[in-house]
Amino acid sequence: MGGTSQGASRSAAVHRGAPHRGHDHPKAGHKHHKSKHKHHHRHKGKRPHTLAARAVALPTAPARPPAPSSAPVASLGAPLSTAGAQRLLWRAGFGPRPGEAEGLAGQPLQQVVYGLTRPSGEAVLNGPAPRNEEGKPLDPAHTWGDDHCWWLDRMVRSDQPLVERMTFIWHDWFANSNEQVDSAQLMLDQNQMFREQALGSFYDLFLAVTSNPAMLVFLDGIENEKGDSNENYAREMMELFSLGADRGAYTEDDVREMGRALTGWQAEWSSEGGMHNFHYDPSKHDEGQKTVFGQTGNWDWEDAVGMCVAHPLHPSFFVTKLWGYFIPTQPDEATLASLQGIYTSSGFSIRAVVEAILQHPDFYEGPELVTPPVVYNAGLLRAIGRYIDTTAWAWLSSGAGQQLFYPPNVSGWEFSRWLDTSTVRARWELANYVVANTYPNPWPAEGEPEYDPTETAAQALASALAYWGQPPLSSESQQCIAQFAQSCLPADIAEWEQSSYRAIRQNALRMLIATSPDMQVS
Amino acid sequence: MSGCSCNDFNRAQLLRRGVAVAGKGLPAIEPGMPLPAGTGMDRRSFLLRTAGAVVSVYGASMLGARHFEEGIAQAAAASPNQPVLVSIFMEGGWDALSVLAPVKEARYRELRPALALPEGSGEPFGEDPDLMWHPQAQGLATLHGEGKVTVFPAVGYDPPDESHFTSRHYWEVGQLDTNARSGWIGRFLDATGEPNNPLQGLSLDYSLAPALATEKMPVAAVSSPTDYNMWAYGFDEPIAGPAMEAFGQLGALGAPSPAYAQARGAAWDTSIVLKEMAPFVGPEGKPTYTAPVPYPKDGGEFAGRLEALAAMLAAGLPIKCASLTGIGTYDTHSDEPTTLSTNLGQTVESVVAFQRDLEARKLDDRVIVQLWSEFGRHPQENGSGTDHGAAGVAFLIGTQVAGTMIGEFPGLAKLDENENLVNTSDFRAMYCSLLEQWFQTEAGLVIPEAASFERPTLLKA
Numbered sequence: 001m002g003g004t005s006q007g008a009s010r011s012a013a014v015h016r017g018a019p020h021r022g023h024d025h026p027k028a029g030h031k032h033h034k035s036k037h038k039h040h041h042r043h044k045g046k047r048p049h050t051l052a053a054r055a056v057a058l059p060t061a062p063a064r065p066p067a068p069s070s071a072p073v074a075s076l077g078a079p080l081s082t083a084g085a086q087r088l089l090w091r092a093g094f095g096p097r098p099g100e101a102e103g104l105a106g107q108p109l110q111q112v113v114y115g116l117t118r119p120s121g122e123a124v125l126n127g128p129a130p131r132n133e134e135g136k137p138l139d140p141a142h143t144w145g146d147d148h149c150w151w152l153d154r155m156v157r158s159d160q161p162l163v164e165r166m167t168f169i170w171h172d173w174f175a176n177s178n179e180q181v182d183s184a185q186l187m188l189d190q191n192q193m194f195r196e197q198a199l200g201s202f203y204d205l206f207l208a209v210t211s212n213p214a215m216l217v218f219l220d221g222i223e224n225e226k227g228d229s230n231e232n233y234a235r236e237m238m239e240l241f242s243l244g245a246d247r248g249a250y251t252e253d254d255v256r257e258m259g260r261a262l263t264g265w266q267a268e269w270s271s272e273g274g275m276h277n278f279h280y281d282p283s284k285h286d287e288g289q290k291t292v293f294g295q296t297g298n299w300d301w302e303d304a305v306g307m308c309v310a311h312p313l314h315p316s317f318f319v320t321k322l323w324g325y326f327i328p329t330q331p332d333e334a335t336l337a338s339l340q341g342i343y344t345s346s347g348f349s350i351r352a353v354v355e356a357i358l359q360h361p362d363f364y365e366g367p368e369l370v371t372p373p374v375v376y377n378a379g380l381l382r383a384i385g386r387y388i389d390t391t392a393w394a395w396l397s398s399g400a401g402q403q404l405f406y407p408p409n410v411s412g413w414e415f416s417r418w419l420d421t422s423t424v425r426a427r428w429e430l431a432n433y434v435v436a437n438t439y440p441n442p443w444p445a446e447g448e449p450e451y452d453p454t455e456t457a458a459q460a461l462a463s464a465l466a467y468w469g470q471p472p473l474s475s476e477s478q479q480c481i482a483q484f485a486q487s488c489l490p491a492d493i494a495e496w497e498q499s500s501y502r503a504i505r506q507n508a509l510r511m512l513i514a515t516s517p518d519m520q521v522s
Numbered sequence: 523m524s525g526c527s528c529n530d531f532n533r534a535q536l537l538r539r540g541v542a543v544a545g546k547g548l549p550a551i552e553p554g555m556p557l558p559a560g561t562g563m564d565r566r567s568f569l570l571r572t573a574g575a576v577v578s579v580y581g582a583s584m585l586g587a588r589h590f591e592e593g594i595a596q597a598a599a600a601s602p603n604q605p606v607l608v609s610i611f612m613e614g615g616w617d618a619l620s621v622l623a624p625v626k627e628a629r630y631r632e633l634r635p636a637l638a639l640p641e642g643s644g645e646p647f648g649e650d651p652d653l654m655w656h657p658q659a660q661g662l663a664t665l666h667g668e669g670k671v672t673v674f675p676a677v678g679y680d681p682p683d684e685s686h687f688t689s690r691h692y693w694e695v696g697q698l699d700t701n702a703r704s705g706w707i708g709r710f711l712d713a714t715g716e717p718n719n720p721l722q723g724l725s726l727d728y729s730l731a732p733a734l735a736t737e738k739m740p741v742a743a744v745s746s747p748t749d750y751n752m753w754a755y756g757f758d759e760p761i762a763g764p765a766m767e768a769f770g771q772l773g774a775l776g777a778p779s780p781a782y783a784q785a786r787g788a789a790w791d792t793s794i795v796l797k798e799m800a801p802f803v804g805p806e807g808k809p810t811y812t813a814p815v816p817y818p819k820d821g822g823e824f825a826g827r828l829e830a831l832a833a834m835l836a837a838g839l840p841i842k843c844a845s846l847t848g849i850g851t852y853d854t855h856s857d858e859p860t861t862l863s864t865n866l867g868q869t870v871e872s873v874v875a876f877q878r879d880l881e882a883r884k885l886d887d888r889v890i891v892q893l894w895s896e897f898g899r900h901p902q903e904n905g906s907g908t909d910h911g912a913a914g915v916a917f918l919i920g921t922q923v924a925g926t927m928i929g930e931f932p933g934l935a936k937l938d939e940n941e942n943l944v945n946t947s948d949f950r951a952m953y954c955s956l957l958e959q960w961f962q963t964e965a966g967l968v969i970p971e972a973a974s975f976e977r978p979t980l981l982k983a
Contacts, residue, residue, distance in 0.1 A: 056780040057703065220855065230855070231909070235685065245688055246700040252684070252940070328781060367779030399745075401729055411687055419788035420730040421720065421795045422743035425752060432754045439755045476775040484768035488761050507756040508765035516772050517785035 056370060056416045059324040059331065063247040065316030068344050069337035075359040079106050084364045086472055090371060090522030091326050092116055092358055093161030095379025098469035113358045116162040117199060117351050123160040125153070130388030138391070141185045145394030147178070148404040151191065152397075153388040155378040166198035166350070167191065168374070169325050171404070172412035174209045174241060176218040178405045183274050186214040187405045199351040202318060202343075203309045206242065210305050213267070213278040219410065221265045222275075225284040234259035234304070240411050242308040242317060249313040250293065257290040261299035309348060315340040319353055325415075326357050328369050335360065368521035370418045373400035376427065380434045380514060383469040389437075396433055399426035419520060431514035438467075439510070442503035451503035457485040460502065464509035473518045481512050605960050606835065608891045609707065609733060609845045610873065614853030615686065617908055618898035618915035618943065620862055621659055622675055622931070626652040629934040633901045637858055637908070649673065649927045658867035661874035662917065669925035670877065672918040672980060674952065676932050678945030682897065682912035686853070690896035694732040696953050697970045705733035706953055706968055707843045708741070713967045715739040715842070720791040721798060722842045726827035731845035740787065742795045746823065747830040749807040750799035769793055798839060802830065809833070813875075814882035821872040824849045828876040836883045842961075852895060856907040877919060890920040890960060890980075898943055901934055912942035916952070918980060922960075928952070928978040951975040 080088070085101035093116070104112050130138050130153035132146070140150035155164050171194060178187045190212050197205040209215055210233070216222045219233035235255045243249035250258075264285030268277040280301075290299050292307055299307070308314060319339035323331050331339065339353055346352040357363060371379070377397055381387070397403055401423045407413055419427075440451045455463070461482050465471070473481070488508070489501055513519065624630045625641040639656065645663040647653035653675065655663040665671045679698060683689045692698050696706025704712065707723060715722045716739070723734040723741030730743040744750055752766070773790030777783035804810040811833040817825040824846060831844055849872070850865030873891060880886040898914030913932070929946030938944050954965035955977050965972035 056784050223856070228904070230904075232855070239685060239687075245685065328779075368781040370781045370784060399728070409686075414729075417730060417735070417784070419784050420725075420741075420743040421788060421792045422725075422728055422730075422745050424788045424792040425750065425796075428752050428754075436755055442756050442758065474775075474778075477772055480768060480771050480775060484764055488764040490760050501761060503756060504758055504761040507754060508761050511754045511757065512765060512768055512772070515769065515789075517775075517777075517782060517789050520785040521779075521781045 056328060058328060058416045059320050061244050061247065061313070061317045061320035062336075063313075065313070065340070066333050066337040068315055068340035069334070070341045070345065071334065071338050073335055073338035073342065073356045074361055075356075076109055076361045076364050078109065080104055080109050080112055081364075083472060084109075085112070087364065087522050088112065088116075088358065089161075090375070090379065091363070091369060092165055094155045094164070094375055095382050096469065097382050097385070109359055113355055116358070117355050119160040119163060123154075123158045123163060125157040126159060127157045128387050129153075133390040133392070138388075140188055143391075145391045147184045147188065148394035148397065149388050149391045150188075151404050152374065152378055152393055155374070156381050156387060162354070163195060163198045166354070167194045169322075170194040170198065170205070172325075172407060172415075173321070174215065175407035175410050175412035176214045177407050177409075181214045181217045183214070183217075184405070186217065186275065190214040191405075199354065200349070202348040202350050203305070204348075205350070206237075206305045206309060207302060209241070210237065210262075210301055211265070211278075211280075213275065216265050216267065216278055217275055221262065222267045222278070224259060224265065225263050226260075226286040229256070229259040229263055229286065231255050231259040234262055236410050237262075237304065237308060242314050243311055244313070244317045244321075247313055247317075249311060249317075254292050257292045257299075258304055260286040260288070260290045261292060261304045262301045264301065315343050318348075319343055322350070322353055323357055326354075326369075327360070327362050327366055329362060329366050331362070335362075370415070371520055371522050372413070372415065372418060373397050373402040373423070373427065373430070374404060376400070376520065377430055377434075380431060380468075383471070384434065384438065384467065386434065386437065390433075392433055393430075396426070396430040399423075400430055401426070424515075427520070428511070428515045431511060434514065435507070435510055439507050440503040442500040442507070450499045451506065453498035453502060455502050455506075457482070460505055460509055461485045464506060464513055467510055468513055468519075471513065471519055473513065473516060477516050477518045481509065481516070484512065485509055603888060604840070604842060606841060606889045607707070607843045607956065607960065608831065608876075608889060609731070609843065610848050610869075610891060610893050611690075611731070611733075611845070612848045612852055612869070612893060612895040614851040614895070615689075615897045615899055615910055616852035616866070616895040616914065617854060617858065617862060618676070618911075618913070619901060620858070621656050621866065621915050622647055622653045622673070623656065624652050624931065624934060625654045627934050633934060634903045636905060637903045647673075650675070650931050652933075653931055656863075656866060658863045659870050661870045662919075665874060665877060665919060666925065669982075670919060670921055670923060672923045672925055673927045674916040674918075674929060674947050675927060676898075676913040676929055676943055676946045677894075677916045677949050677952065678897065678913035678943075679948055679950065680945070682938070682940075682942065682945070684897065684910040684912070684940075686896055686910070691732070693894060693896055693949055694735075696950060696968065699970075703735070704737050705731070705735040707733045707845070708736035708739075709968045710957060710961065710963060711739045711741065711842065712736050714961070714963055716840075719840055720794050721839050724831075724841050724844045726831060726844060726846045731847075734843065734845055740791045740794075742791055744795060744799060746807070746826070747799055747802045747834065748804060748809045748826075750796065751803050752796060766793065766796070801837065802833065811836075813879050815875055815878045817875040817879075818868060818871040820868055821875070822849065822868075824869065825872040825875065828872055829879065832876060832879040832883060832885070835880075835885050835889070848893070854899070854907045855904070855909060858903075858907040873919065877921075881921070886921040890918055890923060890956070892956075893917040893919065894949070900941070901937060901943060902941060912938060912940065913945035914943075916949070918952075918956075922981050924979055924982050926979075928980075947978065948975055951978055952980075955980045 082101050082105040085104040086096055089096040089101055130149060132138060138146040138150050140147040158164050176190065178184055181187055193208050193212060197208060219236055220230040221233050224230040238250045239245045264280050264282060266279055266281045266284055267275050269275050285300060287298055289296050292299060293311060316336060320331065320336065339356055342352050342356055374397055377393055394403060401418055402413055442451065444450055485505060488505055493501055620639060623639040625639060631638045639654065644655045644657040645660060647655055648666065662671055679692065688700060691700060694705050695702035711723050720740035720742040723736065725731040725734055725743040727743055728745045730741060734741050770790060770793030773786045773793060775786060777786045802810055809830065813829045813832065817829050827846055835841060848869040852862065852865060854861050877886065880889055894916045895914050898911045899908035900911040932944045932946050950969055954969055954972050954975050957963045957965040957968055958977065959981050
């Protein structure tokens with residue numbers, strides 16, 4: 001709770017601007033018009049920790065973390081197995097293409113991980129460009145749902161999947177919704193910023209986020225001015241972005257003072273251009289003394305970011321939160337110490353921490369994670385080699401609990417409880433859409449091919465598994481599905497039903513595999 | 523881009539409605555799809571027929587479901603008159619000083635030069651002459667006059683937390699612990715629920731409400747009861763029934779990890795809810811039931827969900843606790859008058875219709891509706907809105923509630939150290955009384971340190 005006192009962290013306050021990286025202030029010379037367009041910030045509330053029926057706990061940073069350590073972090077060491085490659089491709093990308101995991105198996109782990117974390121040059125998008133159901137190109141800045149599908153396409157096609165996955169993580173970490181921002185273009189610009197900084201320095205990323213137009217709208221940065229301060233961003237930058245609640249990292253006074261430090265960002269609004277001309281106006285900045293984390297000075301927005309990342313409780317928050325996107329269990333004490341060491345000694349390098357996480361034994365040997373709806377959708381499309389040829393994915397994914405650019409609130413999606421009786425039904429609907437272009441028609445017209453009227457149950461199951469690129473089902477699940485394939489045809493089928501019923505069986509098998517509990521986790 | 527997108531909820535509702543409509547327009551969205559040749563049907567009727575067929579045969583052929591069906595039938599038969607709690611969350615922190623405005627206090631006008639409601643613009647609150655109902659809360663005023671609303675004019679906890687997430691979380695888990703993971707209703711269901719009745723805790727929402735999160739008992743989320751079906755392309759009898767049986771069986775297999783357990787449990791619950799919702803699913807998602815009273819036309823999916831809930835209770839579904847989210851958001855940092863009036867008016871009108879529906883169906887003695895929000899707002903306005911505050915207002919609505927105020931309105935003369943309204947009742951005391959007086963359940967099984975809270979009298983003698 002925010003009111004907790006915290007002598008220890010106060011005494012460990014930082015110097016002005018530290019860590020200083022010489023960021024320029026944006027030009028502040030533009031004429032300011034007070035916006036008539038008052039945006040609300042309204043994050044739909046959400047709990048700070050996870051809740052679920054049959055709950056999946058997610059890692060949280062302890063209030064008293066171990067000190068950063070230079071001891072090396074544990075690594076799996078062994079070459080990648082097929083199962084390990086499958087998990088890596090699902091968690092650090094968007095699922096394997098057929099044969100992809102098998103192709104990586106046996107290779108040295110570090111080499112495979114570096115292949116993901118150290119891409120060179122611009123990403124290449126392999127395959128046909130996205131289009132809507134009328135065959136027209138997408139218009140992500142202007143058409144509802146096209147933004148979602150534009151990004152989903154990159155997830156399906158990019159040869160730098162981890163960059164897209166990290167972009168996806170930052171979208172959740174610094175969750176802004178277009179429902180409040182009300183400008184798909186500002187959301188797309190933010191998305192590109194996340195992509196460019198996906199694996200760079202978190203400090204640079206945090207600075208970019210703090211001055212990002214979509215964020216300035218979403219958390220009222222442009223409503224926050226001298227004498228009329230708005231604490232919205234100040235609170236969330238500490239609670240959600242860098243330090244965490246209930247750890248004694250900051251007080252309510254720190255929130256208020258931080259809000260004053262962040263004053264000065266402005267924008268204009270016009271009916272034709274919407275929000276534009278985001279700029280820093282020194283005359284709107286509170287030049288008075290502010291005391292944050294026990295340190296007094298005339299702090300500004302860059303100092304605010306610097307003080308957060310230099311806070312002694314920031315590294316443990318950062319590495320634990322990032323770890324939680326890849327591994328569902330708590331990092332042990334030694335790992336937490338080493339990851340913090342990697343982070344602080346590398347100058348807040350995201351890449352360095354991700355490389356350690358992706359090689360950690362817990363990643364490969366620990367329990368499953370539930371796959372987020374968008375990743376599930378992209379993975380199914382990749383498995384069958386389908387590309388974006390409809391924009392239905394936007395509402396289908398929304399029903400399953402995740403529409404890109406529309407997170408539920410500023411703390412992002414609830415990764416601990418993706419699956420319930422509403423979202424499971426929605427995943428079924430989504431999977432049904434994935435197969436919609438390629439399912440065998442049980443009732444073909446004259447001249448259309450008939451489904452094989454002699455296919456055995458075993459052949460049917462093999463065919464359905466091949467359709468999805470041989471996904472790894474648990475033996476119990478595979479047995480259950482095989483039992484269905486074996487027993488589902490009535491004993492006495494008329495001659496004319498032999499083909500139709502087998503086609504229906506094939507369709508049922510594909511749906512059962514895609515919606516099986518096994519396919520919801522990796 | 524519109525000049526004012528302040529009514530974001532309308533847009534969200536519209537989009538969601540678009541989603542629902544698009545869901546029914548599936549065949550049109552896939553132009554490449556082959557027609558179901560040889561069936562003599564157009565695709566639409568074919569798909570609808572298929573969906574109906576799946577649902578109708580699914581329960582009959584599903585061995586696994588039989589156990590649940592029996593469980594649900596038993597649950598329904600065992601306590602046909604069991605009490606029901608309907609928890610409605612007013613998201614974002616509604617402004618208590620507008621919902622029940624202290625219009626007689628001079629300080630009110632000082633703190634709210636722009637936002638103060640004029641005296642006489644709403645009905646006076648009978649239990650405290652200083653207070654006035656917001657004009658858009660007239661329906662609550664009417665029900666209060668009938669003795670069917672218990673008012674908590676300043677409910678909260680100490681020390682108050684001004685974070686949406688933290689404060690909402692406290693209310694959801696029924697304790698001041700950010701690490702608690704089961705909801706207070708979830709723990710009630712864990713303590714008293716049945717292992718084979720996912721409908722005992724029903725979120726009428728796109729996902730499960732955190733307050734209903736259990737550790738072991740099954741619970742359910744249904745966004746639109748009239749649309750709850752599962753069909754697939756090229757999927758029909760006599761294979762579809764066994765396939766849905768297998769779908770449920772996959773949910774009953776062993777789970778080596780919490781994630782697996784969630785995936786399996788959700789599949790299992792889904793197969794059961796599918797069966798239980800079938801009687802409410804009509805052609806093209808149209809309801810199979812008719813409410814005996816009108817619901818507001820602008821109540822959107824919220825009103826529709828309440829209408830469905832009344833029908834489900836009337837049909838005897840063993841629902842113990844249901845949860846919904848009210849219309850719109852109340853995080854009114856700016857443009858408060860418009861946003862609050864719209865959202866409050868539509869929500870209250872829907873809730874009143876629900877009460878009248880229950881009365882017409884003679885179910886009103888069985889149901890209490892709880893209206894709550896994570897906090898009230900800061901007494902000092904910021905110009906066009908209000909920032910986060912502390913104590914807020916909550917209501918319990920129903921024929922059985924005592925209808926007398928719990929805790930007084932503390933007044934604005936003495937605020938807390940952050941210049942916020944002080945609380946005169948604790949939400950955990952409300953929960954303890956609900957558990958003991960309404961559900962006849964020992965509060966200590968659900969609420970930590972239950973003995974330390976008062977037990978306000980919630981029900982009529």
